Amino acid sequence: MTADELSEELGALLAIADSEVDNSILSNFTEARNDPNVIDSTSTSLDKIVVQLKKIGKELSIDLYMQPHITSLQRLNFLLKYAAPIVGNHKISPVCDNNTFIKMAKVGRDLRKDFGKKVPLSVTYPGMVDGKEYIIASVNLTEGTPVHNIPAEYKGFPLLVDYGAFKPSCDNRQFQPLKPGISIGDAEIDNACTLCALFSAKNQDKEYLLTVKHRVGDVDGSVIQPGKGTLNDHCAHVKFADLSIDDSGMLVDYAFCEIDKCCELISNQACGTQVVINSVQSTLDCESEDQFIYVYKVGRETGCTKGRMLPVLESVIITELFEEAKSANGLLVYGIDGKFENVYVKEQLEFKLIK
Known part of the structure; x- marks a missing residue:
């Protein structure tokens, strides 16, 4: 032979x-x-x-x-x-059982602590793939790169590798009167983001809207509604804004925009719902790994989508907001139904909600 x-x-x-x-x-x-x-x-x-x-x-x-x-x-x-297996074309579904979800989320955080220095983990989260529970480990690497320095199983749960990092969200929607859930954007750039809530300044006859800095430009920049339009659609200008990672590693991304007096303004009733925003909370009362908070987001096209949030700050890798990928701490919302995107503000601000 x-x-x-x-x-x-x-x-x-x-x-x-x-x-x-x-x-x-x-x-x-x-x-x-x-x-x-x-x-x-x-x-x-x-x-x-x-x-x-x-x-x-x-x-x-x-x-x-x-x-x-x-x-x-x-x-x-x-x-x-x-090498941990890869998600590939398989669909990832949410973990429905609350107790299992909490347990898996904690295991995901432990995985990051043990292997975060060995692997560029963007985020870890619970997921269901083909009817089986997995810890999904998303890595900030080129898609398809073998990841052989994390285990295929960790603390009783199998792992699946996915690829990607957190990116700023953008969506274009049609005109709506100013209220939470509609689309606004920078007049100089073809983009859009979600209006969060409407405020009035103490001792001033002025109203403000809250949104994210990365979609409305610099201070004094023009904000239009809808997000894709012209200067004739001007509705506000940026008054206070910040986009940074502070000394504690917290991502800060907010913009308070002063609303034009000629704009049609209604209460803080969220778009397409009966929900009225009566209060805001910019700090955590406590951190608990054993219970979650339901979070809702509304949009004209997406409707009301629901998610779960554990009140624990977690480290993630974020791209496109800065010149290079950076690690930052934030609150993660795990979607339950539909597409879920959210914004969190760290700073304490001297404003009150419009009733």
Whole structure:
């Protein structure tokens, strides 16, 4: 039998069933084949085999032409054993059981503490994939990159790797009178964001709207409604704003915009609902890992969407807000139904809600 025939036979004998191999891992195997961590591990494994054979008086004899195949199979075995599987095209659904959700969210935070310095974890969260509970570990890496320095299972829950980071949200919607849930934006840029709540300043005959700094530009900039329009749609100008990460690592992203007196103004009844915003809270009364808070977001097109929030500050990786990806602390809302996007404001502000 020739060398090529022997190689082909060895490949057939050691073939791994497709069902046991993640396609993303296979497609990226050639890119990771020279990874020093993989090479060191496989070399060590081969050395152990030689030592064990010597103990029983045997020697390992491998023809030179077979060595590359053996090494490649060892590397593949290493990746299959230690690389966490990838979400891929599978749909991620929310975990419905509240107790399980709280438990999994805590496990996700522990995973970040243990492996956050080894892997660029954007966020970890509970999810259901194909009817099974998983901790989803989203990494700030190129899609398909093998992630073999976090476990495939952690504290009793299997892991799935996803790719991406937090990005500022943007949506374009049609005109609505000013009220929470409608779309506004920067007059100089084709974008849009959600109006959060309407306020009046103490001892002033002025009204303000609250939104995010990253979508309405700098102080004194013109704000239009709807988000995609012209200066004729001007409704406010930015009065106070901040977009930064403070000394404690907290993401601060807000803009108070003074509303034109000619604008049609109504109460703080959220768009498309009977919900009226009567109060705001800019600080946490307490941090609890054992109970969550229901959070609602409204929009003209999305309607009222519901989410769950644990009152615990968590570290995430954010892109596009700054010149480079940065880590920041914030409150995470896990969507229950529909698309959920939200904004949180850290600063204490001397305003009162419009009734």
